Each structure stands twice: as structure tokens, then as C-alpha cells.
Amino acid sequence: MTSSFSLEGDIALVTGATSGIGAATAVALAGQGAHVLVAGRNTGRGEAVVTTIRSRGGKADFVAADLSDAESARQLARRAVEIGGRVDVLVNNAGAYAFQPTAEVTEEQFDAAYALNVKATFFLVAELAPAMAARGKGAIVNISTQVAAFGAAGAALYGSSKAAVNLLTKAWAAEYGPHGVRVNALGVGPTRTEGTAAMGDGLGQLAAQSPAGRPAGPEEIAAAVVYLASDAASFVQGVVLPVDGGRTAV
């Protein structure tokens, strides 16, 4: 008997799956039986994730993608459908998170953050959700952040881009939910990844503000993605689930 967390037979596309939370998510989804399309820019790290999954008996393929605009998002979606035949689970994880004072943000940095965090997410959903809706089944999980839920100095650009993702999550739940596509997000707290390694002690200091008092490991975020992607969350739609060690609760 399969568990309600089973993703057996599903095709899952995970963006930013060459590193950190995305890589852990790819491994976790494959562990539940999904055929995972590992998307990212770095072929070497992408193939390493694929090798890890296959060595555990799972199914995975690397799909190169540099997400910078609508066309790059649409191309990735089309390539994923070519390889997998369809996409049942989409995890919008690729993200840029520069923390800096508002006055120091250049227009290029502003455009790049919104292009990856908002625009690529938007057009991946635009390309893939209609086919999920036509089949009457699908799950989309957007990886957001705790700093989309409250004001944090230095997080104006990043937090506002992910706040847009939080609203998109609800708008898409309204648009696609009636057709069997569940759209949810995770409000992620400080997590140890390749991307946050440069923050050094700063990550632990941020994490100390939460009841958990420590950063997450990427597999703790991946477990929540598996939940939202699977039938275990069959009545969960349009939520931004905090996975932040309790930071936004207190």
C-alpha cells in the first residue's frame, strides 16, 4: 500500500535544485517515488544531485536553465514536458536573496531579484498550470521566506519580491484550485545551505530569534515540500506555511 505522502508516478520539476533547499527537495521528492527534473544553471552540481537520486534507486534528470525572464521560464517548462511527458508537481525554489539597505540597491539588482523570484515563477506557472488543470490534478509549491511576513531592515527588495510570491500563491489557488491544482507556499526561516554559508555567524544570530533557536537543515524544508506536494495535503490550498522554527508566531 502506498502512503498518502507517495508521489509514485508523478513528474516533479524543481527549480534551483542544484544546491541547498532545492537539492534536498529533489532528493526527498524522488524518495517518495517522483521522477524529478533537477533544474539549475550549474551542470556539474545538477548531475551530482541526479547521481545521488539514481544511486538510491530514484528517477531524475538534469535540465539546464538560467531563469531571467518569461522566455527562459517558458523554455524550461517546455523542456521539462519534453523529458517527462508532463509536469505534475512544480516547486518554484530558485531564488536570489541579497540583503542590503534600500538606498544601496541598484536598478540592475532590483530587476534581477524580481526577474528570478517573481517573473520566472509567474511564467513557469503560466506555462504549466493550465495543463495540470486540464488533467484535473497538480501541485505547485512556492518557496518563500519569513521576511515576506514582517518588515526586516535590509530585506526590502528580497522580502517584497517574496511577498508578491505569497499573494500569487493565493491568487493561483483561486484560479487553479477549482480545477484540481493545489497551490501553496512555504515561509522559510534561516536554513543552512550553500547560499547562506557566506552569512557566517549571521545565520545563527537570525535563527536565535525563533523558538527553535537554530537554523534549519535543508532536509527539514524539503519534508514540508513533500507534504504540500502529496495527497497528505489534499485539503490544503493557498496557504503560506511557516517553516521557520516559530519565528513568525512570536
Ligand SMILES: NC(=O)c1ccc[n+]([C@@H]2O[C@H](COP(=O)([O-])OP(=O)(O)OC[C@H]3O[C@@H](n4cnc5c(N)ncnc54)[C@H](OP(=O)(O)O)[C@@H]3O)[C@@H](O)[C@H]2O)c1
Ligand atoms: N537558505 C535560507 O535561509 C532561506 C530562507 C528563506 C527562504 N529561502 C529561499 O529558498 C530558496 C533556496 O535557497 P537556498 O538557500 O537553498 O539557495 P542556494 O543554496 O543559494 O541555491 C540557489 C539555487 O537557485 C539556483 N539559481 C540561482 N539563480 C538562478 C537563476 N538565475 N536561474 C536558475 N537557477 C538559479 C541555483 O542554481 P545554480 O547553483 O545551478 O546556479 C541554486 O540551485 C530561495 O528561493 C530562497 O529565497 C532560503
